[in-house]
Amino acid sequence: MTQLVISGNYAQSYAAKLARVHVVSAYPITPQTAIVEKIAEFVASGALPAEYIKVESEHSAMQACISASALGARTYTATSSQGLLLMHELLHWAAGARTPVVMGVVNRAVAPPWSIWTDHGDTMSQRDTGWIQFYGESNQEVLDTTLMAFRLAEHPEVRLPAMVTEDAFYLSHTVEPVDIPGQDQVDAFLPPRERSSTLEVGKAMRLGSFTGPEHYMEFRHKIAKAMVRTRDVFLEIEDDYARITGRNHGGLLPTYKTDDADTVLVTMGTATTTARGVVDAMRADGHKVGLAKLRTFRPFPVQELRDLATRVDRIGVLDRSFTFGAAGAAFTEVAGALYAAPHHPQLRGFVAGLGGRDITAAMVREALLDLLTRDGPESSWVELKSRTEAS
Amino acid sequence: MTQLVISGNYAQSYAAKLARVHVVSAYPITPQTAIVEKIAEFVASGALPAEYIKVESEHSAMQACISASALGARTYTATSSQGLLLMHELLHWAAGARTPVVMGVVNRAVAPPWSIWTDHGDTMSQRDTGWIQFYGESNQEVLDTTLMAFRLAEHPEVRLPAMVTEDAFYLSHTVEPVDIPGQDQVDAFLPPRERSSTLEVGKAMRLGSFTGPEHYMEFRHKIAKAMVRTRDVFLEIEDDYARITGRNHGGLLPTYKTDDADTVLVTMGTATTTARGVVDAMRADGHKVGLAKLRTFRPFPVQELRDLATRVDRIGVLDRSFTFGAAGAAFTEVAGALYAAPHHPQLRGFVAGLGGRDITAAMVREALLDLLTRDGPESSWVELKSRTEAS
Amino acid sequence: MEEDLPEAPIATTPSDVNHTASWRTFRPVIDLKLCTKCNVCWKFCPDDAIAFDGVGFPVIRLDYCKGCAICAEECKPKAITMVKED
């Protein structure tokens, strides 16, 4: 293990290298470029004996990964925003073909207007594609989770693609200290991929196929079940990772100071860090506030949220994206998950930080205070000229 | 007005013709092909003096529509499944650029395995793109709604793209009687498009643009607000349509026998028709059951659902798609919408009919009975070998 | 049923379990007297529905022949005739 001060992007590149990926296929897009540039360097210097397929679009990047994975290779790609959207059909494909591709995504706002800054609109709109989704809060978490993602995705009970996201600039271009596990540690944690459900040379086997109403639904149900199993498999894997590296990032819905909290803010990505500081500060003022981080959005931590809901009176959900004609996706899904819970805390949605707008401590504090003391709208946009009801 | 026995696909083609579209750009995909083949015929015979741009992919089809719309043309396209997924980036684009493209979508399952049969996975995974979404139940509704969609999309307070969907084969290839309004009626209902927010030759104006964190969020908020206004604007438009043609399909969440119902099934698309028959039959047996149809999924009829929830004890949601790692999208969103409602009926999700599996009267009846009498799982898959909890 | 399916949609049953005989309206019948064993019919059959007997004469695999009549059309000595199925 060594410690380096590196960016979230490099955390991704190092993870891919440590995972000994066979095939990388990627296309450049700001702010993801440093990930693949670093991988290109690793390959050029011989540090990573992988094949880096330089494709002509993200669509092809994902197809190349799927096809390589179908034959049994460990594959990695990285993208962002428009590139991710262009992959959309293939994202569905990777899940349907049960190819455990791992992908780093830098969360960036969607055009038009063009924006290279962060928000979660790009990955949120992939929430229906069958990918496991991890949202990163720090460069360390990005690196660790990417390594775990390979093992999870390839797990025989899972066999699903997984993405690990990081907020544009707030992680992708922010350097901070990161523990890099040793190759021996990683090798112990992440064995070579098992070649199950892959093509075999010389055999009559068609992966993909064509089917009428008689089988399709069952194949979908298998994915649904695999995604359900993902939760427990991941918890096991994280334990194992902790055993080897000493680090555990707290499962699907890590919480902070929620044990005695009456009010909890649900966050994703880097806003969590800032919010943690706010929680500390507000605790100092005597407010019993806490934090729960949606580390995974797929599988959605329904059980964890329900457990949380039994203990608190008020929950705020901070969304860094918005679904037009509905509300923030995290807000809607938290509400949906808690509907069947025995206890119904007050629930409020806050939309903030779109297109790279800072989510400041003041904003988070204001949202929490609002939640604590006022009767605001069910869902509101934070820090527009004027707050407006929007759903 | 004339009456014709035609397919859902032809209902789309006739609507596009009656709307006097300027530009059609589309790419073939089963089961959408008849829509564009018919339009090709209309253009070839001179019945529709539009330009039909024969593109090399759906991605280009949508870009061509967006660009034509940006200059002020009335544009139409149609697609299905993989073609829709391939448009994903451009779907976001159309909303962000505020180009009121209208699109017919034939709902078809997503590969792999390849399937040409219906389910809602394709359009559901576009629920975050900013498009207005109508789900059709009959060929008549498809035709009428497509005409309304043009007026709604182009409405100065809306200016958003809209899709009108129809279930593969159950509508697309099913012929049934349809009233075709007269051209004069349609002209009275749907005036030529106003050229606002469009490019003007000879002027310095850039549509799309590039923006930092200072403006992006506000542009998104404008879309959010427009989508909120969509609801009322649509109700007005539907009234107007009814005035001219005598037909009103009942707004965003048409209900059937819900006034005194204690149990309501929420449906989408063609399953509604079968369910309506089941409701009649079960009423005959003395069950107070009713039906609510999610005619729009975007905007999501939150208010209508809350109103409904005040009156009933049990709500079932029939999803024809499934979000892996969560639940049926309609189920989750209904739950999310009702969380803040004062009254919380029991809520259960049923996933059925994926990949073209028939949603039979027996299945609907079974689901309703289950809801009425048993304590089943929160979310279940109907008519697999064995029902299984899946979220 | 679901339990019998593989985890991923991988098909492994050779397609010749599917008999396509019912697609056919006409059946090729070979007049061995005219046949020169030139193999042309075999070469051009899109359904791989022609095999050879022990002495090199072509044999129609009637479970698969779809009756396209290419073999009859391409057979130089006109050794193949298409006969209506009943």
Next chain:
Amino acid sequence: MEEDLPEAPIATTPSDVNHTASWRTFRPVIDLKLCTKCNVCWKFCPDDAIAFDGVGFPVIRLDYCKGCAICAEECKPKAITMVKED
């Protein structure tokens, strides 16, 4: 603020409201005595930062010149020199 924005993201303000003078480290200075009015500097300026005075001599529009020095490089009679800004 939101109210001031158009409904769609349409930009209509000509870009010359943006002054790019601060990008520059060196400034082109023209020695009119050497200048032949050949217009080459104007032709090759990527920032459209060269205009003409009443008699046809080039004038650097210093609000926009980014100091790339193409004009100086391409001026045949070497009438333009790049001078450090301070």
Next chain:
Amino acid sequence: MARLTIPAQELMRSGHSACPGCGATLVMRYLLKGLGERTIVTVPACCWTVIATPFPTTALDVPMLDCAFEATGASISGLRAAADQLGLKDVTIVGFAGDGGTADIGLQALSGMLERRTDGIYLMYDNEAYMNTGVQRSGATPEGAWTTTTPVDEFSRGKLEPKKDIMAIIAAHNPPYAATVNVAFPEDFVKKVEKAKAIHGPRFFHALAPCPPGWRYSSEKTIEVARLATDTNVFPLYEIVDGVYHITRKLGVAKPVREYLQTQGRFSHLDDAEVAKIQAQVDARWKRLLALEGLA
């Protein structure tokens, strides 16, 4: 038993779902005869996704990977990279796609594969329209042909625009090997495949695959129609090896194009002037091909 002029081994099984008389089926059959067992085939959406038969059956005796309609070139690159990394160096990776999937929606992925010099074979079987979806025009549909999206009516006389010249596009990428093949000439077909198999880098085949329902002729005419395509110079047979053109079938005098056109219902609306125009285009293309052969 007479000597077979093409390999006996069948890697394509009977029981597949092609229409009777399907040319595309023969293309697969001959291709696999040339390539042999250690082959992986990747196939995008096209008639062949259906021909290969529904789950749980498969018509090939080698692995087949379905890929997205527009991504065959990328799928080849991915398979190649994986094969190399997993120690399967001797495997031939081949993409098998229709004309729509190649010349239209998959052109970019193909171009990418050629540009990055992937060691794999791409074959486009050309039935000159989107057949799997029911005969819509593709970029490879010839000028004048009726399809469902290029109807024959007052404002339309079939497809307006000339057929996209995929071989010229491929040649522009300068691959080590590219060739046209035709189901009416199986020996030439298999020979070219065997030749290509021995070469490394990106290789391309343009295979003519007549389609009875799409071209509107009756199924027994598949070989005749295909043969006429070459013998009228509509579809010349040639190779391009490292940029050098070589015509592999040259007739003293080509037959008139009319003979080819009149075999097919899709051309039945064409009048004499239209046929003459097509003849002139075919002549011009042939002349250019001869000139290109001369360039060597």
Next chain:
Amino acid sequence: MARLTIPAQELMRSGHSACPGCGATLVMRYLLKGLGERTIVTVPACCWTVIATPFPTTALDVPMLDCAFEATGASISGLRAAADQLGLKDVTIVGFAGDGGTADIGLQALSGMLERRTDGIYLMYDNEAYMNTGVQRSGATPEGAWTTTTPVDEFSRGKLEPKKDIMAIIAAHNPPYAATVNVAFPEDFVKKVEKAKAIHGPRFFHALAPCPPGWRYSSEKTIEVARLATDTNVFPLYEIVDGVYHITRKLGVAKPVREYLQTQGRFSHLDDAEVAKIQAQVDARWKRLLALEGLA
């Protein structure tokens, strides 16, 4: 005031966001001089999306429509159809895209536009890499060039593969007009644009656009580098009118390619053998171009 050799009207404004010495900026400037006011420009993701300045400003005095990175060709077709339907027949529609947006991710949409014979102009400005994202290799990056994804290290000597020949690909589509242009030759550039403007159907320009940070030379050298590209035959100037090639600048003897390469840091690692190889390739391509000119 001396007579201007190119039109005085400026439709590109100052205050844009290009790097000092940016060649791509000159490409836009000359293009619009040739096309005039009744023009609509559509631009995918590329340096020009940034150069055109952030909201609420715009650097063009004509309408500009942003389009998706991969869809310029389709955007042109959409604008053309709308213009025709709305009675704006006299407007010129032009797509303006980078080499990555054209030769890689946008190739398919471009090919589609050419195939369906859209009446519009497509210009590819070629800075030979993905510059807006910070110098990654594109299909149009020349062999040997350093980029951030083709590093120079033990297992890598810059880009391995030859530059994609976009003009050959375009020529394969047989458009009525295609030409190469170079910012070092503005008169030739504008003349070709004016010529193209008068033609109908799909037209294409390949414009060389040197990029100081991406090619690693200092900003004042843009014109010199560009001129050398043509004068060493690395980037010949020619037109293809209805399939007929015509070289518009022929030197008695071309300068050695080394003179061009050594102006740029991206080639600084090349050894003599590598330079000689590039020289041989340039010579071969030039020879072929002469031969194509001869084909007429």
Next chain:
Amino acid sequence: MIEIRFHGRGGQGAVIASELLAQAAFLEGKYPQSFPFFGVERRGAPVTAYTRIDDAPIQIRTSITDPDIVVVLDAQLMRTISVTAGLKPDGLLLVNSEKAPDALASSFKGRVATIDATSIALAHGLGSKATPIVNTAVLGALARASGIVTLDSVRKAVGRFVPAKQQANVMAAEDAYQHVVSLAVVP
């Protein structure tokens, strides 16, 4: 409500037959619904299509599993496909065959009718010997055998909606209706 299932092979016009029946019913003021089952629809491959006819708008959108009537456009299909699967015991089986109803190898115990639609079609120049287009003749026979639509409605529907050879098709339907239908109840 009456539910009809058509069996044919790709190219014979089963889908069109089901649609024409719907058109004919509509002309009589009924509410029809017709749809194909889309499988691998290849020329020659087995094809199924459905029609529902009712006096009120149809409240069901599913496949037909228990038809009242089964129409077989090609008797050969009966060798490989169980065409009478689900057919109601009191239903009707109509087969295009030159044989008499009781000579058919069918285990169906209800009403069986046959019509030599192939000969009629060929007599009227519809299709080729290899692929006669028998759908309109079969429809004429169906009108007679089932009474669900009148011959007149069939005539009108065929005349208006058949894409080509309207006259010949109408005559084929009439022929089938008037002369050749043979009915029998298998004991």
Next chain:
Amino acid sequence: MIEIRFHGRGGQGAVIASELLAQAAFLEGKYPQSFPFFGVERRGAPVTAYTRIDDAPIQIRTSITDPDIVVVLDAQLMRTISVTAGLKPDGLLLVNSEKAPDALASSFKGRVATIDATSIALAHGLGSKATPIVNTAVLGALARASGIVTLDSVRKAVGRFVPAKQQANVMAAEDAYQHVVSLAVVP
């Protein structure tokens, strides 16, 4: 926690400076965080970068609006950009300029320091006259003027993480630290 904002122009190395500062702080056992503000990052265009340094892991991920220290790599920027916006009154402004601190046209009332980093950079062969690469020299001066990191840490960070000319860069940092820094508190 100390927050530092760097102002420079594309090509001068402001982003690298902010990262090197983070590396130096890390070598001292501190928790650093550094990030650029990405606008239109073009050569010559104004660029901003940030560094935070704390003794504990940093609990904030936002831009820096009220820095403790502002570092200006190019004094010319001060003509168009308000570099001291938000700078804490008791903060430090360090400018690359040959002028003395009190000769700077700045309205900032706190501590001001200047360093002629351009001359130092050129003396060590870093960059060209048109674009001298001044970041390492500025960093040496910052170490001295602020005391937030030691010269030794700067040396190590520069030596390890500068992509080229490590030796010259280290020497430039030392030069700036030891000889040329001039401090003054503007009254």
